[in-house]
Amino acid sequence: MTNKSDPLTVLLEIKSRMETTVEDDLIRACYQLQSEHQYDKDRDTMKKMWAMVEEVIVGNEDDVLI
Amino acid sequence: MKLKELIINNFMPYKGEQTVVFPQGDTENVMLLFGDNMRGKTSFLNAIRWGFYGKAVGRHLQSIPRNHLVNIEAATEGDWSMSIVLKFSDSGKEYELRRQIQKKSHVSQPKNDADFEQIIGLRVDGIVVTNDTIENEINQISPEEISRFFLFDGELLQEYENLLVDNSEQGEKIKEHIEQALGVPALIHGRDELSSLLKDARRLQAKDAKKNTDLKSFAEQQNQLEIQLSSIEKDLKDLLAQRDATQKQVDDIDDELKNTEAVQRKKIELKGLSSERKAAEKQLETLANEQRQLLQTAYLDVLHSNMAPLLETIRIRRDTLQSVTEKKAVLNSQIGTLQKSIDDPTCATCKQSIPDEKIQPIRDQILRLRAEEELSVVNPEEVRRLNIQIDKLATIRSASEGRRLIDNDDKQRRLDVQLIRVQSKEDELDAEIKEFDTDQIMRQRDKRDRLVGQLSRLNGDIDKTKADRDKNTSKQDHIATLISKSAGGQGQKSSIRVNMYQELEAIFSAGINQLRDALRGDVEAHATKAFAELTTEKTYSGLQINQNYGLSILDQEGRVLKQRSAGAEQIVALSLIDGLNRTARKEGPIVMDTPLGRLDPKHRSNVLKYLPKMAEQVVLLVHEGEIDPDRDIENFADRIGARYQIERISTTESRIVKSN
Numbered sequence: 001m002t003n004k005s006d007p008l009t010v011l012l013e014i015k016s017r018m019e020t021t022v023e024d025d026l027i028r029a030c031y032q033l034q035s036e037h038q039y040d041k042d043r044d045t046m047k048k049m050w051a052m053v054e055e056v057i058v059g060n061e062d063d064v065l066i
Numbered sequence: 067m068k069l070k071e072l073i074i075n076n077f078m079p080y081k082g083e084q085t086v087v088f089p090q091g092d093t094e095n096v097m098l099l100f101g102d103n104m105r106g107k108t109s110f111l112n113a114i115r116w117g118f119y120g121k122a123v124g125r126h127l128q129s130i131p132r133n134h135l136v137n138i139e140a141a142t143e144g145d146w147s148m149s150i151v152l153k154f155s156d157s158g159k160e161y162e163l164r165r166q167i168q169k170k171s172h173v174s175q176p177k178n179d180a181d182f183e184q185i186i187g188l189r190v191d192g193i194v195v196t197n198d199t200i201e202n203e204i205n206q207i208s209p210e211e212i213s214r215f216f217l218f219d220g221e222l223l224q225e226y227e228n229l230l231v232d233n234s235e236q237g238e239k240i241k242e243h244i245e246q247a248l249g250v251p252a253l254i255h256g257r258d259e260l261s262s263l264l265k266d267a268r269r270l271q272a273k274d275a276k277k278n279t280d281l282k283s284f285a286e287q288q289n290q291l292e293i294q295l296s297s298i299e300k301d302l303k304d305l306l307a308q309r310d311a312t313q314k315q316v317d318d319i320d321d322e323l324k325n326t327e328a329v330q331r332k333k334i335e336l337k338g339l340s341s342e343r344k345a346a347e348k349q350l351e352t353l354a355n356e357q358r359q360l361l362q363t364a365y366l367d368v369l370h371s372n373m374a375p376l377l378e379t380i381r382i383r384r385d386t387l388q389s390v391t392e393k394k395a396v397l398n399s400q401i402g403t404l405q406k407s408i409d410d411p412t413c414a415t416c417k418q419s420i421p422d423e424k425i426q427p428i429r430d431q432i433l434r435l436r437a438e439e440e441l442s443v444v445n446p447e448e449v450r451r452l453n454i455q456i457d458k459l460a461t462i463r464s465a466s467e468g469r470r471l472i473d474n475d476d477k478q479r480r481l482d483v484q485l486i487r488v489q490s491k492e493d494e495l496d497a498e499i500k501e502f503d504t505d506q507i508m509r510q511r512d513k514r515d516r517l518v519g520q521l522s523r524l525n526g527d528i529d530k531t532k533a534d535r536d537k538n539t540s541k542q543d544h545i546a547t548l549i550s551k552s553a554g555g556q557g558q559k560s561s562i563r564v565n566m567y568q569e570l571e572a573i574f575s576a577g578i579n580q581l582r583d584a585l586r587g588d589v590e591a592h593a594t595k596a597f598a599e600l601t602t603e604k605t606y607s608g609l610q611i612n613q614n615y616g617l618s619i620l621d622q623e624g625r626v627l628k629q630r631s632a633g634a635e636q637i638v639a640l641s642l643i644d645g646l647n648r649t650a651r652k653e654g655p656i657v658m659d660t661p662l663g664r665l666d667p668k669h670r671s672n673v674l675k676y677l678p679k680m681a682e683q684v685v686l687l688v689h690e691g692e693i694d695p696d697r698d699i700e701n702f703a704d705r706i707g708a709r710y711q712i713e714r715i716s717t718t719e720s721r722i723v724k725s726n
Contacts, residue, residue: 005584005649007253011577018576020569027573030260034252041201041210046259053263053566057559 003031007031067207067654068683070160072117073151076137078109079720086110086722087705088655088683096678096705097685099722100695101712106720107687108219110712111659115217116149117165120184128317132167132179138718157205162189163204203611208654212247214645216654216681220661223639229616241614247650248585250578257574261539264567268292268546271560278554288545295538302531309524312517319514330503336495343488346481351476353481360467360474370464377459379394384452390442391449397439406434526650533688543568585649586611593617593638593645599676600637602668609641617642632664640673644680655683662692671701678705 003009010032015027029052037045069088089097101107112122112130122130133141136148146169153162167182176182184209188195188203195203208216228237245251272288275281323330407428411420546568550561590611597609597619607624609617617638619627630638640661647656660668661677674693677684686693693699699706711725 003580005588007249007577007581010581010584011253011573014573014576014580018569018700019572020573022566022569022573027570030256030570030574031252035249036257036261038249038252038255039205039211039246043207043254043255046262049256049259053563053570057562057566060562061559 007035023056026052067154067156067652069114069152069154069655069685071151071153072114073149074110074113074722075150076138076145077113077116077150078122078135079106079718080109080113080722081137081139081715081719084722086710087708088685091299091707092682094705094707095681095683096702097529097683097708097710098693098706099685099687099710099712100690100693100725101687101720102689102714103711107712108659109720110687110722111217111219111657113150114152114657115213116604117152117163118204118208119213120165120186121210128321132139132182134177134441135167136176139716143277146182154207160191161207163187163200207652209246209652211251212650212652215650216244216245216656218643218656218658218661220255220636220659220663223636223661223664226616226639226642228634229614229642230612230618237614237616244615244646245585247646247652248589249650250581250585253574253578253581257571257578259576260567260571264564264571265292265295267560267563267567268440270544271546271549271555271558271564274558274560275555281549281552281554284545284549284552288542288549291538291542291545295535295542298535298538302528302535305528305531309521309528312521312524316514316517316521319510319517322510322512323507326502326507329499329504329513330507332495332499333504333507336492339488339492339495343492346485346488350478350481350485353478357471357474357478360471361467363465364467364471366462367464367467369462373459377456380452380455380459384449384456384670387444387449387452389443391446394442394444397435401432401435401439402487404428408432409598414622439552465517507627531689586613586615588649589615589645590617591645592648593641596644596676596680597637597641600641600669600672601634602672609638615642615646623647633666633669636661636664637669637673644676647681653682655685656681657685657687659687660689661686662688670698674698674701678702 008028011027011031012024015022015024030049033045033048033052037043068090070090071088072086073083074086075083086097086099099107099110101110116122116135122135124130136146140146140148147166148168149164149166151162151164153160155161164187166185168185169176170181170183173181186197186200190203225236225240229240245254267291268288272285272292275285275288295513308434390533395418407420408425411425412418413420418449513679546561546564549555550558550565555561588607593611594608597606598604605622606627607620607622610620610626611617619630619634619638621627643656647653658677662673665673709725710722713721713723715721
């Protein structure tokens with residue numbers, strides 16, 4: 001497998017190209033979660049995805065308040 | 067993952083407990099299991115599959131019911147239990163997986179899967195794993211979705227040809243499995259979940275926007291679009307369900323037709339024979355009519371052959387008499403002219419008398435001519451009679467009836483023989499297909515054609531509905547962005563959330579396509595490398611991958627080869643499998659059932675040399691027609707770590723024994 005066919009590398013490369021505000025760590029965490037559970041019979045990753053995004057939003061809010 | 071041991075008990079043809087130990091060496095990594103057709107090679111493959119996933123499959127990857135999995139001999143003796151134990155290692159851990167089914171105590175004769183209870187147990191490094199996590203644990207090591215690439219039925223290799231056919235249903239399924247093996251689902255699931263979370267986030271944003279007078283109309287539009295989207299998604303779900311159901315019907319008919327392929331062929335042959343018989347009968351009828359007509363005038367042909375010489379003789383006689391008559395007339399005329407000269411011996415020009423000495427020769431001449439004239443005697447009656455005879459005989463004409471009758475006889479004999487042959491063959495075929503409802507088979511073929519048409523229409527509807535869905539979500543995205551950028555929405559938590567999900571979803575969506583392109587490039591490169599070693603045609607420049615992971619052969623000029631043989635297809639399919647295994651995220655053994663069936667000796671030799679390099683552990687289930695134990699083994703003798711043979715005990719029982 002070459003580096004350009006590594007899914008996480010692909011996601012981070014797209015992120016930098018799109019110039020979005022999403023942090024690399026959030027993309028990394030989302031991918032990690034999906035990668036670990038991609039072959040699960042009963043996937044229950046959506047709640048965890050939601051929680052990760054909420055955590056970032058709340059964290060950003062706190063930063064603004066401080 | 068590396069297989070260590072398989073213990074089969076009462077599974078399909080394997081009665082009682084039978085153990086197979088897989089080779090563990092790094093170089094001696096090939097296991098050979100020899101077995102004739104119908105002895106249990108595919109059942110061995112299914113034993114591994116069932117051990118891992120609780121599923122054994124037949125054609126079209128359809129599940130085999132549990133009551134068909136229990137060895138029939140054991141069941142007849144009242145033992146309705148069956149088990150598979152798989153020992154394997156992965157990432158430094160030792161696994162022992164046991165899966166067992168047994169008839170429920172209250173059931174006397176199991177008829178369906180529910181009549182059995184399943185017991186499953188897993189130990190990792192000797193520690194028992196709780197039941198509810200076993201399936202997930204197994205799926206982490208060896209996901210079921212990608213099992214087609216390591217539990218591999220060689221007879222289904224031609225399925226990979228479907229990857230070259232656009233919109234092929236089977237090709238789509240294989241493509242999905244390929245992408246699962248390559249790890250694309252992580253991004254697909256991510257995108258789908260983010261899309262779902264985005265929907266919720268938009269709803270919350272619309273709710274907030276509703277409270278703001280400036281944004282109320284946006285909120286209203288967003289609500290309308292969401293209602294539309296729900297309806298579109300419901301339609302799409304229904305269409306996909308319909309397509310699956312229709313495809314299943316097609317697959318079922320294909321299975322049914324596959325089993326009656328021989329009957330269908332015979333039915334078609336029978337149709338051809340019937341036409342041949344009708345044509346022969348018609349030809350015979352035409353010949354009989356012709357024969358009757360020829361017989362009516364055949365006597366003329368007989369007479370003609372006898373009368374022709376006589377007619378010729380009479381004609382000659384008549385012609386001779388006619389020339390004598392003509393000659394006599396000429397003589398008479400000459401005599402008359404000369405007689406005039408004697409009767410009046412005066413020159414017509416000078417009016418002088420002709421002297422006597424000149425008259426005498428004229429008299430002599432007259433005498434000679436008279437003598438000649440007297441000899442030319444012709445009886446006019448004879449000429450008339452001869453003419454009458456000639457006229458009568460000339461009416462006897464031949465149309466070669468005799469020769470034509472003989473020719474017709476020959477033709478009739480040949481047609482009679484042909485007819486007997488055709489009728490015997492018809493009777494033979496009729497007897498062979500008597501017990502089959504051939505009309506039903508033909509009806510099923512028609513039904514299949516109709517269903518395929520229906521599938522094509524459904525695919526069109528699905529594409530259209532997906533386009534509607536994409537259009538709707540794009541509108542919703544646009545409105546959500548307008549709300550986020552408006553004075554009332556900017557900085558709102560609900561807008562920040564929508565933005566974040568929009569961005570994440572866009573990244574994952576774009577990631578899927580970019581990853582697919584990169585993976586296709588990797589698969590193509592690996593498959594081309596494998597192909598170069600496998601093919602005997604060294605002028606090919608490589609393989610070219612398409613959107614569906616289908617591989618085309620490129621000739622020396624880099625042009626796609628339009629036609630390829632069954633053997634070439636198998637080589638390309640093996641190259642694809644190799645490319646996938648090298649690109650895939652999960653490494654494991656390869657178990658191949660009948661992988662060399664369509665190969666010529668040179669390709670077989672290349673494949674046998676290459677197979678040990680395809681994976682850490684290679685298990686080949688072959689018959690002696692594929693690998694000749696005396697001749698072919700030398701291609702990779704140093705790589706063989708274990709060798710087994712399936713021995714026939716009876717039609718319903720086989721035994722696996724270690725061989726040298």
